[in-house]
Amino acid sequence: PVLSSQAQTLRMLRVVVLSALVASGTCFMPATPGLRGSWSSNALRPSQAKASSLPVSATGRSKQGASPLMLWNPFAGALGGNKDEERAAARSALIELCRSGPKNGVGATQELQDSITSACTELARLNPTKAQARSDLLNGDWGLLYTSTTGASAGKLGPFVGEVEQRIDMAAGKYDNVVVAGPIEAVLGAHWDVSQDGKFDTWQVIFDDIKFKVFGLTVVDKEFSTESRDQVLDTLDSMATGKAQTNPKNAGVWEMTYTDETLRVLYAQGSDPAKPPNVYILTK
16 A cells, blocks of 8 residues: 555656646646556657657747657757757858858848858847957957958959958947058048847947048048038049048948857848848958
8 A cells, every 4th residue: 555655656756747748838748638657668769759759940940730749758848958059050051051152241142141140040049249349359359251241341343352250349438440452552540339128139329430541542531520411422432433422420320140259140221211221241
């Protein structure tokens, strides 16, 4: 009788524990009328769990209409749920995609652009850095790996596609965008304000000055007015094409979606809200 009582107690305890796990979403039990008295060792095998689990969409959500049968795997985290490993795989995939296309992304096919956009979205989900706009990880020199823009910010000046760097000085609160293409060097200086949106992942960027050299000779050295933003801004694009562009705000917005020690992803929105933001992927 004592053994029988202990067995009943253990069985009840198991039911309580499993019920709590099911209720919390930690595991899913087979949709059967009753709870079996023992578990099969197959339930702990990754291959079996994969075959029996719900199909999921690219966003990780379960697809509607799937079977309600899922097996609980207590080792799921150890077997494949390590977030660091997932992040490493996602960032490597993004970098490989960027490097598979043309320099800085200039002339990339629509298929490649779509693939990179999807990879950026996936990586943003795994971002390890909070308050990116204030992070000291931003400090230093960053080289452009890919951008969706087609202008001078992509390093395209006339017939040349050159090197692009962002040189950020967090202590001074300033940065330079530097483009070197053939005999041409252009430096656009700016400072920023951190958006007070609670997440602190956005810079309000204000352009300060621009310098333009050809064969080492300075041909433009212009400081923008801090009092009036309603002026003609001779951007790098306009210098390359010979056409001036009106920018009433002389500013832009950087929304940062991923930052670590050697990789950054951000979206830059210009003064025209009708135009979609461009993605910039940079590495150290």
